[in-house]
Amino acid sequence: MANEKFVSQIADIETDFPQWYTDVVVKTKLVDYGPVKGTMVIRPYGYAIWENIQKEMDARFKAAGVENAYFPLLIPMSFMTKEAEHVEGFAPEVAVVTHAGGAKLEEPLVIRPTSETIIGHMMGKWVESWRDLPLRMNQWCNVMRWEKTTRPFLRTSEFLWQEGHSVYATGEEAEQETLNMLHLYEEFAKNVLCMPVLIGRKTEKEKFAGAVATFGMEAMMHDGKSLQAGTTHYMGQNFAKAFGVQFTGVDGTLKYGYTMSYGVSTRLIGALIMTHGDARGLILPPPVAPIEVVIVPIAQKKEGVLEACNALADRLKKTGVRAKVDDSDNSPGWKFNEWEMKGVPVRIELGPRDIEAGKMTVFRRDTLEKQDSFTLENAEETVKALLSDICENMYERAKTRMQSRIVNASSLEELLSGVDGGNFVRAGWCGERACEDKVKEFAQATARVLDEKNDLPTCVCCGKKAKHTVFFARAY
């Protein structure tokens, strides 16, 4: 990666956040635009983040007893129509294969926008008795949803994700798993992405097409807008009935199973960029940063400097830290800028005087603090402690920020002023779709999740008794 061209000019994060985002994702080489409109190429620096996300998430699934599998990309069009709400929600977005192998197909095939239908079909084949339950599977794959307006990572016609699908004998178990996976996502967001989230149930309007209930985790982006970062869905018997997922119970009678599903996608990369980034560019959470520590040699042509840098990198790698020496022939200043823009959590500067004094200069990306009092001897402990502290600081900083930007509203005007100010707005809601629609029309804000705490007495829209307290926000 020596001598890459890059331009450090990125738009101002405060005055033009959308352009800042585009500049950052392209100039740090996370992503590029594909030749087909709405598609993205995930470049090595971006894909390495996804690999770290996969590794951490997959370990959690395996620990929870979920097994990975792989289901076909192409789904018969007729499957989509078996669940009435599902087809209504997804049919307008699908890409359709009509020809293959030089001939027109008898039945058009859709590229999976999600796999409830085909997995339901297979589970219907596999499940026979209560002994086969629960059946809990996950797949890591690509999916496609034809979108009109696209942005890298946030909304692209093709994206990568995991989709977990389980079938249980009882609704209680399937509902419990829907909540368990929501909490798994929340823990992952906190400990791996250093990202605070709100979790909760979605309204009927915002739920997954075909679900009985959808739960989501929402994160606050730098501009105060919300990003849906993961969802879990309880399907009741909707898909089990559509695809004949039946089992013989302990009592010998035939029953339908209860299914649930859950997913997170490459959108998480967009989420962490817009949660943590600053005027200089990316700030990557250490657990997913492709490079956790970059070592920049000072006066690198002086005898012993590069050797000392490489030796330090080797020591750090041995303890599991992703370290890299930038031995390109760019100037130190250029390197500082580049790695700051690329969001590397820790930079170590090492020159002849440091080496002689047995010291190293350490810069942390989250606080922009530079310290030269660390000894080379204790580099491993120093770096480990620093990475852990950065993680905690990034989480706490984002959490404080989010919490300071949650306001209550008791009128539509207050709600509008709240979201205009870049806040999440808590407001009472009567539960009627008409009021939810009115909020959207009046304030361009949607119900993100229902708050567990139901303390606001009247509907922000109609003034009647509130059924729920809702987090409203503008959203990506």
Next chain:
Amino acid sequence: MANEKFVSQIADIETDFPQWYTDVVVKTKLVDYGPVKGTMVIRPYGYAIWENIQKEMDARFKAAGVENAYFPLLIPMSFMTKEAEHVEGFAPEVAVVTHAGGAKLEEPLVIRPTSETIIGHMMGKWVESWRDLPLRMNQWCNVMRWEKTTRPFLRTSEFLWQEGHSVYATGEEAEQETLNMLHLYEEFAKNVLCMPVLIGRKTEKEKFAGAVATFGMEAMMHDGKSLQAGTTHYMGQNFAKAFGVQFTGVDGTLKYGYTMSYGVSTRLIGALIMTHGDARGLILPPPVAPIEVVIVPIAQKKEGVLEACNALADRLKKTGVRAKVDDSDNSPGWKFNEWEMKGVPVRIELGPRDIEAGKMTVFRRDTLEKQDSFTLENAEETVKALLSDICENMYERAKTRMQSRIVNASSLEELLSGVDGGNFVRAGWCGERACEDKVKEFAQATARVLDEKNDLPTCVCCGKKAKHTVFFARAY
């Protein structure tokens, strides 16, 4: 997975190998048929093998300095036609998306059958100067080739694979990388799949559509047929010219790069099944076996038996061995059959008498030997040594078998009789396509790879002076 239904009847491996294969892959739950003709569902037991293959292969790529990325699934139809041989080879096999988002597309899009075109297009954007080279990338993804006759893992319309793509400043470097990756595959086949292979250059007829030269690794299946298990391709400047992959050299002039690519797929799972399997079913190589050691409790309801089994499994897991206790309520005999069919390399039987004596009974799947002289105390060392020995034995056994089934032929009749007998046949070849076609017509055998050793003087077909010694075989 307790109490699964399974039927242990599988077809006879010697008299009906195709049916044996189908029985084994379906009944061991490696795979199932998808609803669209020619597609497969990779079930957890099969997918876990693929995950182990990916982990081992990916570590080798990363150690070699190759970076992972992700390129879009959909390729504009016009890309396919930019390289004349490429479109001729792949156009008849592609699946075509004509509609998306509820409308007809302006240009049809093909689902990638391989990604030279789209990656060539992106590399053309990224490569500007000699400083950007070499550029070495890999992606793990799904691809689609519409096939008329399909079999799980061996030939399916959709399959999973890795495809590596590199661009170099010189042809020599790109050719060298083509050979390096071929050798990486050979080492992987040996040490991870315990599978001997022949490697070598392919004939013009058998090469990749658009390549200057293709190299392959071929493995001998139980029935003596060959299976192409991996290929590497040197493209020269064919794709660089088609997609404008140009760079400014050290001398300041604009030049085209030289590209190469390489891939292995879920076909490797079919290869290892048909290399190692026996009358009882699968024999899985320890490095990729989802379960390396299954522990079967004897008299499992007796006090202390399950506890001892679980304690042993925990000890093994701590040393990195994938161990599982089968505590289902099936009989030990049933369990023995099931795990033998599923190919678990080592079975440990543990009952009250063993526990009292501090011993364990160990069965190895490759040789079907049972030994009761091992102490429980040294279980970790015993198992580690055993797994390593099984790996070596599986490789040596398959290698001896393959070597004993390589025969020379100096006439078409000899060649026919050789392949009829389930052999790889070495024969001289003049280099003319007509003779290669004649061999296929006469013996239903194809040129698998050219032998490095060129010792047979005359063409097996026309009797003229031979240019190459070729390995001919029937192939999957």
